Amino acid sequence: MRRSAAPSQLQGNPFKKPKFIPPARSNPSLNEEITKLNPDIKLFEVATSKTFLQSQNDPRKCSLNLLPTEESAREINHGDNYRGKYCFEACAMATLGPHHTVHSATKEITVSKGQEEEPAGLVKYFSVVWCKASKKKHKKWEGDAVLIVKGKSFTLKNLEGKDIGRGIGYKFRELEKIEEGQTMMIGGKEIEVMGIISPDDFSSGRCFQLGGKSPAISNFCQAAKKCFSNPLKSVYKPSSKENRQNSFCKCKPRHDPCAPNSLVMLRPDSRHQWMFNTNCFPLVDVVIDPHLVCHLRPHQKEGIRFLYECVMGFRVNDRYGAILADEMGLGKTIQCISLIWTLQCQGPYGGKPVIKKTLIVTPGSLVNNWRKEFQKWLGSERIKIFAVGQDHKIEEFTKSPFYSVLIISYEMLLRSLDQVKNIKFDLLICDEGHRLKNSAVKTTAALVSLSCEKRIILTGTPVQNDLQEFFALIDFVNPGILGPLSSYRKIYEEPIILSRQPSASEEEKELGERRAAELTCLTGLFILRRTQEVINKYLPPKIENVVFCQPAxxxxxxxxxxxxxxxxxxxxxxxxxxxxxxxxxxxxxxxxxxxxxxxxxxxxxxxxxxxxxxxxxxxxxxxxxxxxxxxxxxxFTEEESGKLQVLSKLLAVIRELCPAEKVVLVSNYTQTLNILQEVCKRHGYAYTRLDGQTPVSQRQQIVDSFNSKYSSDFIFLLSSKAGGVGLNLIGGSHLILYDIDWNPATDIQAMSRVWRDGQKHPVHIYRLLTTGTIEEKIYQRQISKQDLSGAVVDLTKTSEHTQFSVEELKNLFTLHESSHCVTHDLLDCECSGGKDHTGDALEKFPISRSCQLGPHPQKSHSLKPLSMAQLKQWKHFSGDHLSLTDPFLERIRENVSFFFQNITNQTTAI
Ligand SMILES: Nc1ncnc2c1ncn2[C@@H]1O[C@H](COP(=O)(O)OP(=O)(O)OP(=O)(O)O)[C@@H](O)[C@H]1O
Ligand SMILES: [Mg+2]
CATH class of the missing domain: 1.20.120 (Four Helix Bundle (Hemerythrin (Met), subunit A))
Structure with a gap:
């Protein structure tokens, strides 16, 4: 019998030991085994269904009947061989003539009669290839699979993780003997055992990844952190002396790799050289322009190394994508600019540039920000960038060989996709790329159609803890790396979700955790996320206040x-x-x-x-x-709204105490912004405004003008949802969140606009909530939904705000009129938090009470939503507490029932 190879055989199954037995050859050791077996007619019981099937296959072979899949059952159960409840397999080995070559599959595996003791927890895993049972001479292996033998039962899973066969009630002693090279019948399928899979490879899911058509993620992390002793020697084969001399002259690194503080990229390993240095150019160090390096923070240097290794394909074979998910404000832009500038001028092989043209796709409001950042870090001479806008049509870019970087908004990309497709881009950067989390959306499809291999997603917003969205992002940057969605769901998503159910068994929990760990490990090779902590030391203090305003x-x-x-x-x-x-x-x-x-x-x-x-x-x-x-x-009057009264007083005191400082005032609603704008007018405060209606072409100008020290604007009215992402509003040092969103990420986005690199003043953040109302409930929901998983990324799920239980609705639709702060009531805090008690308690125990002590030792400065436990560590006091040290809070206390305050980078704060 000849069989064509299954994918793993074509690609080389990593679980297969070297001792490969071709399909048509027998395994002598197994033949010996077989002769020892009882030659009697064997009864095969499919335990679950209690149905016995007769193999339609070679009658000389015994079947190890796993529970047939629908398909196999259909195939087998045709005609008169089906005996209803009981079938017999005439499989007498004794009848085989000596000339018959017997496959290992002829090994009989019999149904346990119940006398055997099954060793507890004995599970074995095998990589196999399978095909449907058939009498054909030339069989074709149809696929790779994983055979799981547990005690007396079997499961056969295809590489998508789906069960394709199952059975119980076999003699475990015989199952124990399954070994490499053996062929056998199971559930109407013929299988050949290709190798043994370690429990570790199974529980991590690696065996599914590596077994066949899934891409090879074989050379995981670069072991090649070490430098080559003499790279030039190993790959360079000059044809003549002259040639060699020429090449050497040309192939000097662009910048001195030995200079102090030089930032030198990893050299390619021998596999990479073999694949990509086909012309045998000498290896040249790729060195980041010192002009840039002198500005870079340590985490940015690390980020550039990471991006370089990803897009060069050093980290995962044949994959060139990366996700840079640094928290907001960490300078993802400068890291990308450094990468582009480097790859455009340098490369490891003969110094030849790796890329020619780069496409940056970004939200409309950031197109000009990118242009400005290029100019800020590289000036206007080094690199020619083209930002598509009203007066800058894409045709200009197409016609001119001059430009190497095209910056375009997502919207414009869709409109001019045909033109963009005609340009060959070597690097694609998708800023605020979390919008690609849905592979069905047009934008994703458009970007995929650009067929650029080197893809980077930038996102400061947490990748939501939704495993399918996560898949979409991964699959965008490194297509196919996790296999098809269907297998990803079986191998990762289902076990991970199952393991998190309260009803999950220990086994399910363990498997889910292992799969999650494996997924993190795989994707961690090309996802980098650093938190705010890495940059805190460069930033001024941040004073965050949650202000509970008494309703009017x-x-x-x-x-x-x-x-x-x-x-x-x-x-x-x-x-x-x-x-x-x-x-x-x-x-x-x-x-x-x-x-x-x-x-x-x-x-x-x-x-x-x-x-x-x-x-x-x-x-x-x-x-x-x-x-x-x-x-x-x-x-309308200010007195009609508790929050508006507080806001009005807050603006007045900021104006009075810090006349040179500016305020960013955020709401999620245009109508509310109209009211706030009216308040500005009434008080004669100069303001500027950016919301969804603001033409994209004007946005950067508005931002620049506000950030300029010459601007007379006191207030920046911002609709955070409409245009907040990615903006730098460091001109403002006070940020007021007038209303609250269900999604903590929206609020965090807004708060991160001012406390970022370049900010000179201490930053004051005020979140206004109306005491006892739905706003407090939304806030509680934000903070109690902290860190749901940690499974794949450290990120938190968006609060789902359309589904509520009746209990939740009851809670939402309650007004707590007598409480000074329902949130504090829920904290289980030692202090009463009540108006009278807090004042006394503060004076009595100003230091020793845990709830008053400010930062918790383990408190994270990352931008993750705050948890209830963390909030409890914040300093808190009621509005009528006698001595408020904060002059801003002091001024608004009359309308405030409760405060929470936290100070980061305290040294020089207020
Ligand atoms: N090394 C640095 N030195 C000084 N300023 C820096 C440095 N790196 C970045 N910045 C500045 O910090 C600000 C924030 O950087 P950037 O906009 O790249 O952040 P980001 O990570 O993209 O944040 P977001 O997720 O909000 O878009 C910018 O004004 C940038 O110029
Ligand atoms: Mg950004």
Whole structure:
């Protein structure tokens, strides 16, 4: 019998020992075994189904009948061989003539009669190739698989992790004898054992990766950190003396690798040289331009090394992608600029540049930021970059050989994809690339179609702890590295998720953890994430405050009324399917920002034709009567909103105490920004504004102007969702988050705009929350959902805010009027937190109380959302505490029921 090879045979199965037995040859040792076997007719029982099947295969062979898959069952159970409940396999070895060559598959594996004791926990794993049972002479191995033998049972999994055969109730003594080279029938499939898999390789999932069609991630981390003794000797084969002399002259490193503080890239290993240095150029050190190196922080140097090794394919064979996921503000831009500049001028083989053209795709608001950063670090002479904009059409880039870097927004890329496709790019950088987490979206498809191998994703926003989104990002930078999605789900996602279920068995937990660890290990080769801590020492102090603002009387009255509405009561009945809970939540959030926003919504709805059937009617019914009869939303007052009162006082005190400092004022809603803008006007504060409506072409100009020390703007009104990502707003040193988002990442994004490299002043951050309301609940949800996994990346899942249990809704729709801070009440803190007690307690125990002591020793300065436990370590006090040392808080205390405060880089703070 001749069989064509399965993928692993073609590629070389790493689990297969050298002693390979070709399909058509017998295994003598097994033949010996076989002759010892009982020649009697064997009964094969498929334990689960209690169905016995007769092999349709060579009658001389015994079947090891695993539970047949539907497919195999169909194949086997045709015709009259099927005996219903009991079938017999006529497999008498004695009937075989001496001339018959017997495959190891003829080894009989019989059903246990129950006398044998199964050694506890004995599990063996084998890499096998399989094909459907057939009588054909020329069989074809159909695929690689993993055979798991546990005690008396078997499972056969294909390399996508799917079960393709299963059976129990066999004699474990015989199972013990399975060995390499053996062929056998299982579940209607013929298999050949190619090798033994270690438990470690199975539990890590590596055997699935390496077994066959999955890409080889064989040469994991570069062992080649060591320098070659004499690289030139090993690869350089000059054809003549002259040639050699010429080459040597040309092949000097561009910068001196031995100079003090030089940053020299890793040299390629021999495999890489063999693959890529086909012309046998001498090896040349790639050295980062000292002009750049003198500015680089240590983590940035490390980041450049990492990027270089990834895109050169040093870290994973034949893969050229990387994800740089440094937290916000760590300088991902300068790391990429250094890489581009280096690869464009240098290369390890004869010094020849590795890339010619680079494409940078970025959110619209950052196109010009990239251009500016290039200019900042490289000046305008070294490198010619082209930023696509209204006045800079992509045609210019196409026509001119002059430019080597094209910067384009995601939106523009989609519009001009055909033109972009015509240009050959050697390096693709996707800034804020977490948007590629869905492979079905157009942008991802467009970028994939560019067929550029060297791909880098930059993201400061945590890669969400969603294993499928994670897959999409990985698969984008290094296509196919985790195999197809279906196998990834079986091998990684399912076991990992299963292991996290409360009901998971110890075995499931262990497997899930191992798979997660393996996934981290695989992907860790080309994902780099550093936290804020690495840069803290270069930054000024940061004083973060969570300010619980007392709601105004009008707000409380309206809030009560909303909670008593038919709509809210309906939500609490538990009929969640058509529940208008999102509308109710939206209304409460608006009310917290300012009652006039709610007033506007009611009026709008009243005028709309759908008002009668609208669920909002049941929410807003009677609400308008709570407003004064002559209420004019355009004439809103600050006193009508607790937060607005606090904001107004805060702006005044900043203006007074730090006249040279500026404020970034953030909201997620355009309508709220309108109110805040009106407040600026009323107080005569010069402001500028950036939201979703701001034309992309103007954004950088607005940012630059605000950051300029000559700017008279006092306030930068920012819609964080619309345009906050990636912006540098270091001109501002006070940042006020006026409202809260369900997703902590949105708020962290906003907060990171000011506390970043280049900031000169201590940074003050104020998060305003209305005491006892839904805003506190959202905040609690943000902080209690901390660090759900740690499984693959250190990152936290976005709070899902559309699904709530009735219990959660009850909690959301409660107003805590008597509490000074519900969040503190939940902290289980030693101090009462109450107005009277806090004041006394602070004076009595100013230092010893754990809740007052500021930073926790293990507190992380990373930008991960805060946890409840961490919050408890923050300094906290009620608004009427006698002596507030912070002059800003002192001024707003009248309207504040509670504060939390934390200071990072405390030395020179306030
Ligand atoms: N080594 C450095 N020395 C001085 N300033 C630096 C350095 N590295 C970066 N910066 C500055 O720090 C600011 C933040 O850098 P950058 O915009 O690259 O951050 P990022 O990592 O992309 O953050 P985000 O995720 O928010 O986009 C920029 O103004 C940049 O010029
Ligand atoms: Mg950035």
């Amino acid at each position: 009387a009008l707000q409380i009255e309206l809030y009560r009324k909303l909670l008593n509405s038919r709509a809210v009561r309906f939500c609490l009945q538990g009929l969640l399917e058509n529940s208008p809970h999102l509308i109710c939540i939206g209304a409460l959030k608006k009310l917290c920002n300012h009652p006039c926003l709610l007033f506007n919504s009611i009026k709008e709805k009243e005028c709309s034709s759908s008002w009668d059937k609208n669920e909002e009617r049941s929410l807003y019914e009677g609400l308008i009567n709570v407003f004064p009869a002559d209420y004019n939303p355009f004439m």
